[in-house]
Amino acid sequence: MNSNAQNFNQPQATQSLQKDASLYIKQAYNHFAQGDIEGAIADFNTAICIHPHSAELYTARAKFRKKKLGDRQGALEDYTQAIYINPDNAFFYYWRSQLYQELGNQQKAIEDYNVAVTLAPEGTMYYLI
Numbered sequence: 348m349n350s351n352a353q354n355f356n357q358p359q360a361t362q363s364l365q366k367d368a369s370l371y372i373k374q375a376y377n378h379f380a381q382g383d384i385e386g387a388i389a390d391f392n393t394a395i396c397i398h399p400h401s402a403e404l405y406t407a408r409a410k411f412r413k414k415k416l417g418d419r420q421g422a423l424e425d426y427t428q429a430i431y432i433n434p435d436n437a438f439f440y441y442w443r444s445q446l447y448q449e450l451g452n453q454q455k456a457i458e459d460y461n462v463a464v465t466l467a468p469e470g471t472m473y474y475l476i
Contacts, residue, residue: 437466
């Protein structure tokens with residue numbers, strides 16, 4: 348009976364963890380708005396600790412690092428981790444290619460862009476750029 352209860356509660360636990368991760372992301376932006384950069388990064392880090400295999404959390408932190416903090420190297424590391432977790436997501440390669448372009452690494456930008464084009468369905472934004 349205990350194993351059935353655990354199996355029944357498992358989806359609820361997963362849902363609760365995802366909810367907690369979302370809460371930390373929201374808190375991170377609130378901390379940033381109040382000028383608390385360390386608190387913002389700590390909240391992103393906590394969300395990732397709760398759900399370390401979420402490529403989406405790494406991309407959320409990457410976007411935050413790039414846009415809000417100007418931390419391109421940190422963003423690059425996060426995009427790379429997201430690609431490691433989910434290597435079939437064209438967006439992750441596209442976003443990292445843009446970052447490589449900004450950093451002046453044209454070769455890596457082209458490589459990632461080409462992977463994004465290969466993974467993306469025909470007719471998507473990757474072909475328009």
